[in-house]
Amino acid sequence: MRSLPHLLTLAALLALPMTGRADWLQFRGPNGNGYVEGNAKLPTQLGPNAVTWKASLPGRGLGSPIIVGDRVFVSASSGPDQNQLQVLCFSATDGRELWRRSFWATGRTMCHSKTSVAAPTPASDGKRLYTLWSSNDLICLDLDGNLVWMRGLTLDYPNASNSLGMASSPIVVGDTLVAQIENDSESFAAGFDLDTGANKWKIDRPKAANWTSPVALKSGDQLVVALQSSKGVLGVLPSTGSDVFNYANGAATIPSGAAAGDTLYIPSNGLTAIKPGADGGEVKPLWNESAQNPGTASPLIIGDKVYVINNAGVLNAASRTTGERLWRVRLKGPFSGSPVAGDNGHLYIFNEQGIGQCVDLSGAEGKVVSEIELGEAIIGTASLSDDAIYIRSDATLWKIGGGQP
Amino acid sequence: MNARLFTCLTLTLLTSWSASSLRAALPGDFEKHVAALRAVGPEGAGNAEAAAAFQSLSAAEADAILPLLRAMETSGPIARNWLRSAVEVIVERSQKAGKALPFADLKAFLDDTRQSPEARRLAYDLMAKIDAQAAQKLIPGFLNDPSTELRRDAVAQLIATGKAEAEKDDKTAAIATYRQALDAARDVDQIQEIAKQLSEKLGQEVDLPRHFGFLTHWHVIAPFDNTGREGFETVFPPEKEIKLDATYPGKEGKEVTWQPLASTDEYGKIDFNQPFGPLKEVTGYAYTEYTAAEARPAELRLACKNAWKIWFNGELIFGRDEYHRGQRIDQYKLPVQLKAGKNTLLVKACQNEQTQDWTVEWEFKLRVCDATGTALLATDRPATPKKEAPKRRGGGAEESKK
Numbered sequence: 102m103r104s105l106p107h108l109l110t111l112a113a114l115l116a117l118p119m120t121g122r123a124d125w126l127q128f129r130g131p132n133g134n135g136y137v138e139g140n141a142k143l144p145t146q147l148g149p150n151a152v153t154w155k156a157s158l159p160g161r162g163l164g165s166p167i168i169v170g171d172r173v174f175v176s177a178s179s180g181p182d183q184n185q186l187q188v189l190c191f192s193a194t195d196g197r198e199l200w201r202r203s204f205w206a207t208g209r210t211m212c213h214s215k216t217s218v219a220a221p222t223p224a225s226d227g228k229r230l231y232t233l234w235s236s237n238d239l240i241c242l243d244l245d246g247n248l249v250w251m252r253g254l255t256l257d258y259p260n261a262s263n264s265l266g267m268a269s270s271p272i273v274v275g276d277t278l279v280a281q282i283e284n285d286s287e288s289f290a291a292g293f294d295l296d297t298g299a300n301k302w303k304i305d306r307p308k309a310a311n312w313t314s315p316v317a318l319k320s321g322d323q324l325v326v327a328l329q330s331s332k333g334v335l336g337v338l339p340s341t342g343s344d345v346f347n348y349a350n351g352a353a354t355i356p357s358g359a360a361a362g363d364t365l366y367i368p369s370n371g372l373t374a375i376k377p378g379a380d381g382g383e384v385k386p387l388w389n390e391s392a393q394n395p396g397t398a399s400p401l402i403i404g405d406k407v408y409v410i411n412n413a414g415v416l417n418a419a420s421r422t423t424g425e426r427l428w429r430v431r432l433k434g435p436f437s438g439s440p441v442a443g444d445n446g447h448l449y450i451f452n453e454q455g456i457g458q459c460v461d462l463s464g465a466e467g468k469v470v471s472e473i474e475l476g477e478a479i480i481g482t483a484s485l486s487d488d489a490i491y492i493r494s495d496a497t498l499w500k501i502g503g504g505q506p
Numbered sequence: 507m508n509a510r511l512f513t514c515l516t517l518t519l520l521t522s523w524s525a526s527s528l529r530a531a532l533p534g535d536f537e538k539h540v541a542a543l544r545a546v547g548p549e550g551a552g553n554a555e556a557a558a559a560f561q562s563l564s565a566a567e568a569d570a571i572l573p574l575l576r577a578m579e580t581s582g583p584i585a586r587n588w589l590r591s592a593v594e595v596i597v598e599r600s601q602k603a604g605k606a607l608p609f610a611d612l613k614a615f616l617d618d619t620r621q622s623p624e625a626r627r628l629a630y631d632l633m634a635k636i637d638a639q640a641a642q643k644l645i646p647g648f649l650n651d652p653s654t655e656l657r658r659d660a661v662a663q664l665i666a667t668g669k670a671e672a673e674k675d676d677k678t679a680a681i682a683t684y685r686q687a688l689d690a691a692r693d694v695d696q697i698q699e700i701a702k703q704l705s706e707k708l709g710q711e712v713d714l715p716r717h718f719g720f721l722t723h724w725h726v727i728a729p730f731d732n733t734g735r736e737g738f739e740t741v742f743p744p745e746k747e748i749k750l751d752a753t754y755p756g757k758e759g760k761e762v763t764w765q766p767l768a769s770t771d772e773y774g775k776i777d778f779n780q781p782f783g784p785l786k787e788v789t790g791y792a793y794t795e796y797t798a799a800e801a802r803p804a805e806l807r808l809a810c811k812n813a814w815k816i817w818f819n820g821e822l823i824f825g826r827d828e829y830h831r832g833q834r835i836d837q838y839k840l841p842v843q844l845k846a847g848k849n850t851l852l853v854k855a856c857q858n859e860q861t862q863d864w865t866v867e868w869e870f871k872l873r874v875c876d877a878t879g880t881a882l883l884a885t886d887r888p889a890t891p892k893k894e895a896p897k898r899r900g901g902g903a904e905e906s907k908k
Binding site for chain 2: 180181200202203204205207209211213240246247248249250251252253256257259260262263264265284285286293294296297298299300308310
């Protein structure tokens with residue numbers, strides 16, 4: 102049997118835009134499950150000496166950096182009402198700011214003090230950036246900072262907002278940008294044309310606040326987007342929004358699910374693994390494990406294991422095939438961000454106090470092998486590319502590892 | 507680029523720039539391209555044409571910056587962003603190429619208060635990039651500027667001055683400075699900071715409801731039903747008629763009547779829980795009249811964490827069925843056209859079934875102001891109601907014995 106990571110890699114190649122290198126193009130990486138292939142030389146000894154460079158940011162944000170080639174892109178929001186939306190591009194090599202663009206928010210910018218208007222992680226197809234904001238502004242730029250299109254979704258749909266803030270991150274699947282604009286009032290999901298931003302489709306969604314992000318998975322020979330909500334998970338075709346499957350047993354509205362190949366791991370009644378049938382077939386439940394209950398962090402999948410961090414800050418490792426707990430280790434929490442990993446047998450997670458923790462996964466049990474104290478609150482999730490870790494706060498972007506500038 | 511190198515470069519650009527560059531031709535079809543940006547419609551219609559226009563406009567030389575800024579005044583929010591982005595691309599390219607930026611023309615644009623407030627702030631920021639010291643000197647002149655973003659900087663300077671004066675025990679000067687800052691301040695956070703300094707540190711009375719223009723005197727009626735959140739869409743009698751002496755069947759058939767409610771809250775909170783108790787799954791209405799000195803555009807600015815609807819002069823302006831996700835002053839900005847004389851306002855506020863302690867609030871705050879946040883006071887505005895002085899301990903003990 103070929104290794105699971107190898108199969109996952111194949112699945113990832115099917116699902117993602119081709120950029121020719123191990124870029125990090127969206128929230129929780131190329132597979133949307135926190136794992137990226139390669140990156141076997143990520144640093145395992147975190148600490149002040151592991152910081153390659155850091156750069157100042159002009160505004161708040163918790164959306165992850167995304168990396169395309171030698172460029173790192175970050176969103177930020179500034180001003181007394183956070184109505185200044187900023188997109189910044191840095192050199193991955195030395196942290197030099199290459200360009201920045203600013204926009205005035207056209208929608209509501211009110212949000213809880215813990216989050217910010219720059220909460221969603223941008224997405225890219227390797228050619229352009231797609232930035233969504235809590236104000237429901239949706240802005241497409243090319244990699245050189247030229248505006249390609251802009252949508253003010255609150256102008257089009259005036260009651261689509263959440264007074265606590267929106268945070269769902271869009272993803273690119275094939276030739277469609279999929280976003281969940283889900284809230285208590287005018288709640289919807291939509292697929293947007295990558296070239297023009299026009300709606301390819303728009304569907305009503307449950308009228309309930311929801312901060313989870315769409316996840317792509319394979320179903321038969323096609324890609325399906327899983328839209329999670331308090332009702333469960335609806336699988337739709339990215340190009341049309343047509344229903345493919347429906348899991349109706351409820352799900353979390355903060356941690357997102359994670360896909361590996363054609364299997365979806367959902368924060369639902371603890372953690373539930375399902376295999377949606379191809380071409381509209383029934384959803385096949387694989388297992389449910391109530392003890393594997395994700396807190397705010399979304400699950401991470403590496404090889405034959407799924408990793409979950411609960412609200413007590415305990416990292417649980419479980420079998421992907423059975424849900425059985427293999428081991429657990431207490432980390433320094435609390436966490437708002439999610440864990441990520443490459444192929445070096447370690448996991449990376451940053452807590453709200455700004456402590457980054459590296460967990461060795463190679464032994465019989467997980468072990469925290471190093472830490473780094475960044476000295477600033479970290480609410481977001483790290484990104485990985487070229488053996489480096491990128492993490493941002495409200496004021497700073499760090500590159501950790503990946504060689505000297 | 508380090509700051510010193512940037513300053514040297516920008517000063518070089520400033521001195522090398524000549525008026526002749528401004529006379530260079532604008533990109534062909536400038537107006538047509540701007541029109542394409544303004545034509546972007548709902549749901550992304552026209553984005554492709556706008557992108558093509560943007561390519562032409564952003565390829566222009568620095569002499570296009572002023573026309574692009576001027577175009578913002580008559581553009582909508584999406585087109586203004588396209589124009590802003592074109593300006594940023596031109597500025598970035600000009601700086602990289604060592605070309606001059608038009609400081610003097612930006613200053614002239616900044617001085618023209620008829621232009622878009624956002625565009626004038628952008629012009630100021632560009633000036634600060636060229637010559638930070640020269641730009642800094644302009645800030646005190648923004649104290650009464652129509653741009654709230656420019657005004658904010660001037661108010662911030664006054665707040666700092668007031669604090670320094672207070673620290674030196676120059677109470678008279680500090681009060682005068684804070685009063686001047688309060689008159690100019692439009693941003694809620696600055697107003698709150700100034701009011702705190704004046705009232706808590708300097709013992710001054712501050713009439714915040716009047717400063718903000720909160721409407722403090724209403725008639726309220728409740729409870730109507732909101733079981734299963736159905737009340738939001740249900741048309742209860744106050745939506746059909748305003749008769750303040752009428753009696754209607756309310757929730758569970760109990761009779762309800764209008765009653766006056768005057769807010770003593772410093773932010774004009776109209777609290778349904780006060781007259782009616784902490785009810786759940788209920789709907790309430792509040793009605794008031796506002797006498798305007800003249801017909802003019804205005805904004806109703808609402809804070810509310812319950813589901814709500816507002817009718818202005820009998821017309822439904824907006825409604826939102828979100829519960830307990832938070833509230834803040836100026837949460838919703840609703841443009842209206844005031845009539846000279848009497849205008850009517852009806853607010854519907856629905857309370858839902860949640861029982862957590864953070865879902866007790868059944869209330870709203872509403873003010874009338876212009877687009878900059880300056881209060882528009884009714885010609886017959888009543889005096890701000892005073893809070894009752896807290897009862898003395900001894901008195902309270904006596905009360906508890908009764």
